Amino acid sequence: MGLALSDDVLYMNLLSSSMVSNIHSDSELPSLVLKTRLVLQNFSVAAIKLWKQIQEVRRCRQSVIVEMEKNETFSINDTEEAKADRLSAQVSHACCPHNNIHICDLSNERKYRSLSNRAWHSFYVELCLSALVIFNTVLLATLLLKTKRSLSTATVLFVFNIMFSNLLFFSSFVFFMGSLFDDRPYGSVNEDYMDKSPELVVAETLQTHLFASNEFRKHLVQETLYSLAQNGSLIGLIHLLVLVLLVINRSMSGKCIHLSRVSVVSVFACVWVFLIMSHVLFSTLQINAIRNLDELFETLSKGKTYLHTARSNYEEIATQCDRTAVFHAFGAYLLRGHTLFTLLFLAASITIFTITVAYHCRIRRQHDFIHSGLRDQSPHRRREKLFHTLIFSIATFFVSVLGQTYIEIAVFWVDDREEVANLSKWYHFARIAAFVDPVLNPLIVVARTPALRRQLRAQWTSLRSKTSSRSAKSRRAVGGKASIRRSNSQQNRCDVEVKLVKPDRPASQTYSTRRSQDSQTHNSVV
Structure with missing residues (x-):
């Protein structure tokens, strides 16, 4: 019975189509892909590219109508239904791409245009903020070169941490904006989501594009730089905050401070080396995982097609499902690795930040009674001011990542794909808010450092x-x-x-x- 059915081409076609639909609707892999930071970040780019394709189809449809009316293709005896069928066939033949034929059947074009316009406005704002980031970073670097001999080692590391994080942030933005100047469209419109919301249609076009092995490397570099910029800025500031608190505590206790410049710089460098190595290692694991996912999504993107042989598509999908079965258990960690990195470092930093500030307030109250005149001494005032500047800088970072962190956590607990897609369309506003940290931190350190301010x-x-x-x-x-x-x-x-x-x-x-x-x-x- 089974052998007889396996030789039935029609039966195998139906079985293959059923598998494609079931994997799309029931599998955890497409849901995990939809919740990754890559999809959240590139949603606005996908909306722009999809709207460009829709505009091309509209222009082609108008030209086909004009051409058919000009050549008098319609006869007087044709009914309206016959004219519509003939026009639809001509438009499908001339305007619909063979690899994205379902784009001609999309409705609610006003919504797609709204998503595209909103994305363009956000890109213009981000472009202006990026120019401001570069200006502030260059200004801070110029002031540092002229005042480095009159600054403490901790202050120099503080300024260097800001400049290096801003450089990584700007580099990630350059990689991200490069997709706008690429005329190649993203993935095709999936037939299974034609009747869904425009947000979900846009998000689904990202699956086969972002996770293709050649495209994924480029987008992974951008995500790694973005994650390094944020995590490095936060961890570097927390490290300096603990260092300054240690020095303040020992000085208020009357103990000797034995800190060499080499040891302080070495520990700071080790923090950055650990961050870079951990991000590169995890990115390598993601690349290996995506190679198998890419093959599966390429097969699923073909849709419900007729087969030339009886068993080829069925066996191909079965083989790829076996290869990607391990990612059902570990896919949440591999595909959302940089998001989990950011949340982990953010939680640890908030804990250390809270403990550090509370401990500083406690030792300050204890020593104010014994060393009432210590606060008037220049070294203590300088360290207290540096400590408060670090607190302001870290608080600025927390404010900048608030919206981004909320959306990335929210998609963890949402199972419906349309709700995930609706959250994705607001992510570019959170990305604009993330510019608060690289824009304001150089101004904060200049305003609160006397040598930089005088220069x-x-x-x-x-x-x-x-x-x-x-x-x-x-x-x-x-x-x-x-x-x-x-x-x-x-x-x-x-x-x-x-x-x-x-x-x-x-x-x-x-x-x-x-x-x-x-x-x-x-x-x-x-």
């Missing part, structure tokens, strides 16, 4: 002086007579000298008082 003020004063001197020279060149021009040039020269002396006078007055403070900060670890 920025000096640069601004010098820039204004050069601008005023150039404007004075241009005014002198426009004069009329020689005597009037000479008198005006002398008067303008005096004005320029007054303008140049005024900003420098407070700095010269306070230079002697700050020299001792800078000498104490120089060669200081914290």
Whole structure:
């Protein structure tokens, strides 16, 4: 009986189609793929690309209608139903891609256009914020190069942590934006989800594209850089926070502080090396997992097609299901690895941050009574200010990842794919909020570090002086007579000298008082 049925081509076609539908509806793998950060991040790009395809089909349909009316293809005796059937057949032949034929049957085009417009607006905002991130990072690097001799080692590491995290963040954004300039469409529209919401249709087009072995490597690099930027920024700040608290505690207890610069820098470097190695290792595991998933999704994306042989598609799907069976148990960890990394580091950092702040408040209350005059000393004030700056920076990071973390946690507990797709369309707003950390952290460290703040003020004063001197020279060149021009040039020269002396006078007055403070900060670890 079974052998007889296996030789029946019609029966095997029906069985193969049933397997495709059942895997799409019942398997955990498509659901896990839909909940990954890759799909959440690229949802807006997929909405733009799908709307471009819909627009191409619309333009092609209009041209076909005009061409058929121009050539008088319709006869007078044809009924409206016959005209519609002939038009539909011509549009399907001329406009519908052979590998994405179901895109011609999509409805609710207004919703797809709304998703695309919203995605474009978010990209424009992200582009402006990325330019601001680069400007702030370059400004911070310039100030660091000019003031590195007057900064403590902990402050230099603090600034370096911000700059390196911003560089990784911008690199991930460049990889992400590269998909917009690629004219190739994403995956085809799945026949099983034609009657579903537009959000789910957009999300399903990402499966066969993002998890193709050649595309997955590119998107995995972007996700690894993005995860490293966020996790590295947080873990680096937490490490420096604990270091500064240790120094403050020992100094308030009257104990000697034996911290060498080499040891502090080495521990900080080990933290970053551990983060980089762990992310690279997990990305390698993901690549190996995706190779088998890619083959399965490629077969499923073919849809309900007729077979030339009786057993080929059935056996192919069965073999690929056997290969990917292990991912039903471990797929949640392999496919959502970077999300779990971020949540794990975030939970650990919040715990350490809370314990550190509570412990600092407790030891401060204990030592205020015994060492009432210690707070007025310059090293202690500097360390307290650095500690508070680190707290502000970490709090800024928590605010920036709040929306992103909420959506990534929410999709864990949602089983319905349409609800997951509805959450995905809001993820690009959370990605915009993530720019709060790389944009504000350079400004926070400059505003709360005296040496950086003085250097920025000096640069601004010098820039204004050069601008005023150039404007004075241009005014002198426009004069009329020689005597009037000479008198005006002398008067303008005096004005320029007054303008140049005024900003420098407070700095010269306070230079002697700050020299001792800078000498104490120089060669200081914290």
